[in-house]
Amino acid sequence: MNIGDAARASGVSAKMIRYYEDTGLIPPAARTAAGYRVYAEQDVHMLRFIRRARDLGFSVEGIRELLGLWRDRDRHSADVKRLALAHVAELRQKIRELEDMASTLETLAECCHGNDRPDCPILSELEAPGADGAVPAKRAGAIKALPATGRRQGPRS
Amino acid sequence: MNIGDAARASGVSAKMIRYYEDTGLIPPAARTAAGYRVYAEQDVHMLRFIRRARDLGFSVEGIRELLGLWRDRDRHSADVKRLALAHVAELRQKIRELEDMASTLETLAECCHGNDRPDCPILSELEAPGADGAVPAKRAGAIKALPATGRRQGPRS
DNA sequence: GCTTGACCTTCCCACCATGGGAAACCCCAT
DNA sequence: ATGGGGTTTCCCATGGTGGGAAGGTCAAGC
Numbered sequence: 614m615n616i617g618d619a620a621r622a623s624g625v626s627a628k629m630i631r632y633y634e635d636t637g638l639i640p641p642a643a644r645t646a647a648g649y650r651v652y653a654e655q656d657v658h659m660l661r662f663i664r665r666a667r668d669l670g671f672s673v674e675g676i677r678e679l680l681g682l683w684r685d686r687d688r689h690s691a692d693v694k695r696l697a698l699a700h701v702a703e704l705r706q707k708i709r710e711l712e713d714m715a716s717t718l719e720t721l722a723e724c725c726h727g728n729d730r731p732d733c734p735i736l737s738e739l740e741a742p743g744a745d746g747a748v749p750a751k752r753a754g755a756i757k758a759l760p761a762t763g764r765r766q767g768p769r770s
Numbered sequence: 771m772n773i774g775d776a777a778r779a780s781g782v783s784a785k786m787i788r789y790y791e792d793t794g795l796i797p798p799a800a801r802t803a804a805g806y807r808v809y810a811e812q813d814v815h816m817l818r819f820i821r822r823a824r825d826l827g828f829s830v831e832g833i834r835e836l837l838g839l840w841r842d843r844d845r846h847s848a849d850v851k852r853l854a855l856a857h858v859a860e861l862r863q864k865i866r867e868l869e870d871m872a873s874t875l876e877t878l879a880e881c882c883h884g885n886d887r888p889d890c891p892i893l894s895e896l897e898a899p900g901a902d903g904a905v906p907a908k909r910a911g912a913i914k915a916l917p918a919t920g921r922r923q924g925p926r927s
Numbered sequence: 928g929c930t931t932g933a934c935c936t937t938c939c940c941a942c943c944a945t946g947g948g949a950a951a952c953c954c955c956a957t
Numbered sequence: 958a959t960g961g962g963g964t965t966t967c968c969c970a971t972g973g974t975g976g977g978a979a980g981g982t983c984a985a986g987c
Contacts, residue, residue, distance in 0.1 A: 617963065627964090628946065647953055649964060658897070665896045670871040673944075683893050690890035694882040697875050697892050704872040708865055714827040715861040718854050725851045733847035735854050736840050739822045740815070774934065784935090785975065804982055806935055830973075 616642075619652035623660035630660065638663070638677055670704060773799075776809035780817035787817065795820070795834055827861060 620627040630650075633639045639659060642650035662683060666676045678696055682688045724734040777784040787807075790796045796816060799807035819840060823833045835853055839845045881891040 615963070616965095626945080629944080631965095632944075645953095647964085648966095649953080661898075662896050665899060667944095668871075669875055669896075670868065679893075679896070683896070686888060688888045688890070689886040690882050690888060690892075691884045691886060693890045693892050694879050694884040697879045697882070701872050701875050701879065704868050704875075708868050708872065711827065711861050711865050711868070714825075715858050715865065718826055718858050718861075722851050722854045722858065725847050725854070727848040727851040729846040729848060731843060731845045731847060733845070733850045735847075735850050736836070739819050739826075739836070739840070742822060772935070783974080786973080788936095789973080802982095804935080805937095806982080824973095 614652045614657070616650045616652065619657050619660060622657045624664045625660045633663065633673075636673070638673060638680070669700075671700060675700060771809040771811075771814070773807045773809065776807075776814050776817060779814045781821045782817045790820065790830075793830070795830060795837070826857075828857060832857060 614622070616627045616630055619625075620630060623630075625633075630639075634641055634650075639656075642652060642656065645651055659680070662680070663676055666679055671679065675696070679693070682693050682696070718735075721735045721738050726732075771779070773784045773787055776782075777787060780787075782790075787796075791798055791807075796813075799809060799813065802808055816837070819837070820833055823836055828836065832853070836850070839850050839853070875892075878892045878895050883889075
């Protein structure tokens with residue numbers, strides 16, 4: 614199986630498969646005499662594992678740990694659980710931050726007439742925040758525009 | 771006022787002020803004979819505006835639009851409101867995706883004994899998803915490790 | 928005046944995960 | 958043998974942010 618077939622079968626793009634190999638997330642693939650990477654069902658299995666972990670929002674580093682446990686037949690499920698719950702905590706933290714932003718902004722928008730006049734409480738608040746601390750004090754980064762949802766190189770869509 | 775002072779006064783790091791200038795988000799600052807950037811209160815005002823918009827999760831491009839409206843005395847508050855509500859919708863969308871991930875993972879974790887035995891439903895699900903579609907089909911990117919919350923160059927902390 | 932330390936300048940590099948594209952090569956079917 | 962589609966490596970871009978080096982500047986204290 615060539616890399617393109619593995620990509621289609623796993624839902625991980627060929628580009629990313631090479632990247633995962635480069636960064637040591639997955640072991641180097643076998644090669645044909647001509648240098649083509651060759652994949653077996655087992656490799657596709659692993660790629661699918663990775664793909665699903667990404668779908669659950671794990672970072673590549675997180676996946677590295679998950680893969681370690683996956684391959685370790687003597688693993689303790691407690692370790693997996695700990696990893697998973699730590700990730701859930703991160704997700705919930707992020708959700709809280711986004712929710713704070715959204716509700717603040719929504720509140721401001723509700724106060725805005727939304728007509729053809731220039732006065733606008735949203736801009737006023739950005740100019741000089743009210744003492745009510747409507748704008749949260751903490752940074753959490755912009756909304757990383759949802760990276761093109763939907764598998765880009767998935768099984769022939 | 772030099773760039774360091776403007777940074778402290780606005781909560782935007784000197785690095786980022788230069789970056790915003792480079793990318794045209796803010797106009798080029800005046801310079802001393804020696805080439806030092808010089809800022810007036812008005813510039814700090816604008817930087818604070820930017821800073822607060824970032825705190826609300828706006829992207830730099832979004833801020834570019836906000837700044838345009840801010841500077842336009844003939845703006846329609848409806849345009850500001852539309853921008854704000856569109857951003858709220860983005861935030862809520864992202865929240866939904868993260869919430870899906872978190873709840874899926876939490877459910878799986880609840881089913882995991884979390885002991886010293888190797889069998890673990892979390893890994894099983896990653897290996898081969900149950901037909902219940904526990905793993906969401908869409909990608910939303912990993913959790914971009916919360917970028918160092920707290921103003922890094924804030925007003926003399 | 929001279930030194931010292933804090934500041935400023937530009938330029939390059941790194942992160943993370945992903946895609947785009949070029950130049951070259953390979954394989955298979957007609 | 959030719960053409961089309963696969964593959965290889967390599968470089969570049971994204972977005973926002975920081976780190977750091979090499980060199981210029983300024984102000985305070987001696």
